[in-house]
Amino acid sequence: MAHRLLSPANKFSARFAFICTLSLSCTYLCYSVLFCRSTVMTNQGYEGKRCPPKNHAGAKKLLGKLEVCASLGVRTALDESAVRRGTADLREPASSGSHWAATRLTNVSTAQKYGNKKLPNALIVGVKKGGTRAVLEFIRIHPDVRALGTEPHFFDRNYERGLDWYRGLMPRTLDSQITLEKTPSYFVTREAPRRISSMSHETKLIVVVRNPVTRAISDYTQTLTKKPDIPTFEELAFKNRSLGLVDTSWNAIRIGMYILHLENWLQYFRLSQIHFVSGERLITDPAGEMSRVQDFLGLKRIISDKHFYFNRTKGFPCLKKPESSSHPRCLGKSKGRTHVQIEQEVIDQLQEFYRPFNIKFYETVGQDFKWD
């Protein structure tokens, strides 16, 4: 009805307006298809802005799902919470002007996008309070290493869950990258060597060892922070102190009898498959110890002196802070605690107790750790 009422002049203007709108729409459509898709959709800056800030409450969950965010090098929720639950405050560099950090970033993001979850090729199996977290956090700055931040306890507590479950926990890696995890209790778990060798005979094993007396005191100090009412160190360490009878059933003592545990490992692995890191040298010369770890893992030596500095407040080496990051670069408060004070006489008695075990251990591994 309406258009019947329009005059011929009005009809002409309506048609003209319709044709103009149509041709403008077509032009816009062609332009979008030809140009916009290739620029806007792959623009990293733009996509980067779409990624939620990773310290936002809901963002951590979401980041794990947003492949594009992961591919931009933003750590996934799993990685973040893994590091926190693993008690480490050390964060790997988010970015840096230096070449190694850039390579690492590229490898991490490529692995997250194209990599596969694989069973670990290498394990840090012990020892508790030896410096295992430091080794894991230092080695994972290598671009060819991807490590699980938490301790999965697969070969001791979770073995029934099966290898598929275990593999599912691992970070994605490229074929050229090593998958690594650390669980210090493996070293003293009777079934661990057999179980690990049945996963693969070729698994490389790293053991961080430390003077067993200092290790025991460190272990006790940690227990005390959780259970302040436990007996004194001396009460737990000796069955009869005046007779010098040490209580070897106390875990803090038993773990330090390294040779006994090692013999179990040597039933399943060649000595050349096991690398021993000195917990003491890891503090005085982290780069030197990490060079040997890189050699053992068949990695190019990338981690060196230039990655470390000695933090006087903490009293330990820390990783240098990349220019663009404000993250703390030292291990968390639970690493490098002030130990409870133990009488020198008790220390001497325990040194005496451990001596024969230490000597046998040095002979077996072919290295003197100088604890005596």
Ligand SMILES: Nc1ncnc2c1ncn2[C@@H]1O[C@H](COP(=O)(O)OS(=O)(=O)O)[C@@H](OP(=O)(O)O)[C@H]1O
């Ligand atoms: N760079 C650096 N920073 C901080 N701490 C360092 C470092 N290198 C080695 N260590 C020593 O690591 C000890 C903790 O060992 P672990 O990480 O194996 O402990 S745990 O078994 O995972 O709980 C921890 O033991 P305590 O000093 O007794 O706290 C440290 O002595």
